[in-house]
Amino acid sequence: MPKYCPSCGAEVKEGFKFCLSCGAQLQAEAAQPPPAAPVPPPQNISQTQTYAPMQPKKTNMKLIGILIAVIVVIIVVVAVVFLFIGGGATDSRFVGEWEQFSDYISVTWNFKSGGSLEVMDIEAGTWSVSGNKLCINPSSQWGGSSAEVCYNFEFSDNGNTLTLTLAGVESVVLTKK
Numbered sequence: 001m002p003k004y005c006p007s008c009g010a011e012v013k014e015g016f017k018f019c020l021s022c023g024a025q026l027q028a029e030a031a032q033p034p035p036a037a038p039v040p041p042p043q044n045i046s047q048t049q050t051y052a053p054m055q056p057k058k059t060n061m062k063l064i065g066i067l068i069a070v071i072v073v074i075i076v077v078v079a080v081v082f083l084f085i086g087g088g089a090t091d092s093r094f095v096g097e098w099e100q101f102s103d104y105i106s107v108t109w110n111f112k113s114g115g116s117l118e119v120m121d122i123e124a125g126t127w128s129v130s131g132n133k134l135c136i137n138p139s140s141q142w143g144g145s146s147a148e149v150c151y152n153f154e155f156s157d158n159g160n161t162l163t164l165t166l167a168g169v170e171s172v173v174l175t176k177k
Helices: 061-085
Strands: 096-101 106-111 116-119 122-130 133-138 149-156 161-165 172-176
Touching: none
Parallel strands: none
Antiparallel strands: 096 106, 096 172, 106 116, 116 122, 122 133, 133 149, 149 161, 161 172
16 A cells, blocks of 8 residues: 655655655654645646747848938939939029120020020020030020021039030120029
């Protein structure tokens, strides 16, 4: 018949003097019935499982910053190329009134931001910029040829003087009003 520890109720093998579960000294008595409700031996849990707190996923802010910087640089480069190398009828360097002085007369050229051109308050046509050329498409009111005329242009005097040159023809000098 099995023997039980009087302290904890664990089963004890024959011949042992101490309980292997709780360490209590055993009596040399005969087999004892188990206690009414055996108590399970205490368990020493030496391992405690710890969990690191969940952290939100970090977005790579450095990568996002670099991406934004690259986009800004691309926009600036496109704007510079558009404005200074040629960007169509809205090239702001031309927009406004310019005066052409001849021997005894002053002629006003008005480059409008929408791409239209007036000379001496007469609708002269449209204008656009392509590379280093200012191209003028005369209107029917202007008379003469209706073919596009493209001038080489050069700004000087901090952008206040514009020199237009046709190949083999005398230059036209315009001064910002």
